[in-house]
Amino acid sequence: MPLPSVRADVDACPGALRLHAAADGPLARIRVPGGRMTGAQLTAVRELAARWGDGQVELTSRGNLQLRALRDAPVAELAGRLRAAGLLPSETHELVRNIVASPLAGALPVEALDGALCADAALAELPGRFLFALDSGVGDVAFGADVAALPLDPPGEVAIIFAGVDAGLRVPAAETIPALLAAAHAFLDEREAQLGSPAPDMSVDSHPVAPPDSSGFVASVDVPPDGRPPRRVPHPRAGSQRVPWRVRELLDGPVRVAARTAATLGRTLREPVRLSRPVVREPIGVVGQPDGTVAVGALIPLGRLSDVQLEVLEAAATLTFTPWRGVVLPGLTPQAAQAWVAALAGAGLEVAVGSRWAGVTACAGRPGCAKSLADVRADADAATVAGDGLPVHWVGCARGCGSPAGPHVRVEATGTGYEVRSPYAVGSASAAEVGVLVGAARKG
Structure with missing residues (x-):
């Protein structure tokens, strides 16, 4: 059963230079390609959270990090400290360094892809939600990305898949990075073709631009610390369709983007293979x-x-x-x-198989998010017991922030309780009774 998809008209993904005006204060998102960093870099992040935020660091569904409640954080100094720690290598591409990688595979070319992406000026115009994936071959990250490299048999050959769909594009492993970047260009070209205009309407993010406060914070607007103009992004034209952010939002997106990519690489698409998304469990x-x-x-x-x-x-x-x-x-x-x-x-982290938190995630909820209808974290804590089956994601409103890419149980706050949805069933319950319904939905 498809879950609802709700989004704003504008791609206003937060970053380290563009903070999001959350209910508990400005929020910064730090891109961490492949989720990989050093202990020294994490020290720098912790110090920022302690000095200007709420002292905690939040993880996203792409392995990125978030700092919350940055009420007194000067954006320029925040960015400078991240840059010094090696966590902000490009200001122009800061919002588009979205790369996931199989976490147990150490040999994947995450740094090389990140460097090549940042060196390609045109790809700074990718939406902040566009996602690359480097998969080890087990299928743990490939299926939720816009474009992914998935090694196949025979060894040395890689399938480039689009929005979880194999369209028949194969490249040698040595050409993985050029193929992924060509796919990103193909997405931008196909998006422009489907919008029906030779050039996008390039305008500053359409959120109202408020004067900066004493900290230099401006809600949902790019604020490069060196004084450059805000990043310019394509916006929907009056009376036109929304500008697509993801390959799946294009008409026949996987097939059309794959065809453009193959043409750029001078390759012929093969007969596609029907791929199955594997059941993925967190390493523990x-x-x-x-x-x-x-x-x-x-x-x-x-x-x-x-x-x-x-x-x-x-x-x-x-x-x-x-x-x-x-x-x-x-x-x-x-x-x-x-x-x-x-x-x-x-330290309170879960390292034992059978943890009640296996497969359970949640959005920010109250009080951090003004749109949330409940304190979903507290309710999830009260309702979650050890179990297996489908992953579970708790959300405070219909937007469903941070939802897993694959089949899962969605527990959505309604204001009077929760609606529980899975591929098998839909039901409603009060906060006190929702745990039983969630347990049944996980099993199907």
Whole structure:
């Protein structure tokens, strides 16, 4: 059963230069391609949260990080500190560095793709919701992206898939990055063709531009710290269709964008293969790696890290935040892994298989979001018990922010309780009774 899709007319994704006016104060989103960062970089993020925010760091469904309640944060200084930590390599492309990667695969070319994307001036005009994926071949991240590289048999060949659909485009593994960038250009070209005009109506973000307050914050408007004009983005024309943000929003998007990409690369599309989205579970506990090392995966309940948890994670040389709002510490010896399991569990992170938080996520809810009809995090905490089946996502309104890409149970606040939707059924319940309904919906 399809879930409702609700969105604003304007792509106003927050970033480190464009803060979002949330109910609890300005919100900054820090892009972390592939979810990969160092412990030292996480220290820089924690210090920003402690100085100007609420002291916590929030994870998104793309492995990015968010700082909330930045009421007194000067945007220029915030950006400068992120730049010094290596977390803001490009101001022009800051909103479009949206890359997910299989969290247990260390050899994927995340940095190379990020660098090539930032070096391509035209791709700064991608929507902030356009998503690239580098999949290890297990299918854990490919199906929710606009364009993804999915290794197939025979080894060395990669399928480039579009909005989860195989249109028959195959490239050698060495050409993965050029193919992904060509696909992004093809999306922009196809979008322009479908809008029916030779050039987009380039205007400053249509949200009202309020004067900056004493901190330099301007709600939902790009504020580059060097004084350059705001980033210009294409807007819908009067009486026309909305400007598509994702491949799936184009008419025959996967097929048309694939055809344009193949033409650019000088390749012929093959007979497509019907791909099946696998059941994906978050890495949790000690996980063996092909190179003889091990990784430790931990769930972060409802995707929010406290200052204590952040300080524990900072001791890691490298870490990977996952699209399931978890974290993976790679490249460990078995002895080091056991020490990390104890440290993470002691900080309140979930490292045991069977955790009640497995597969459970939520949007910000009240009081952080003015549109939310309930404190969904508190209600999810009260209702969630250990179980398996479909993932569950709690949302405070019909927008469904942060929803998983695949089949899941959607628990949506209605103002008087919750509506529970899954591919199998729809039902309603009060906050006190919703847990039973959610458990049944997960099982189908």
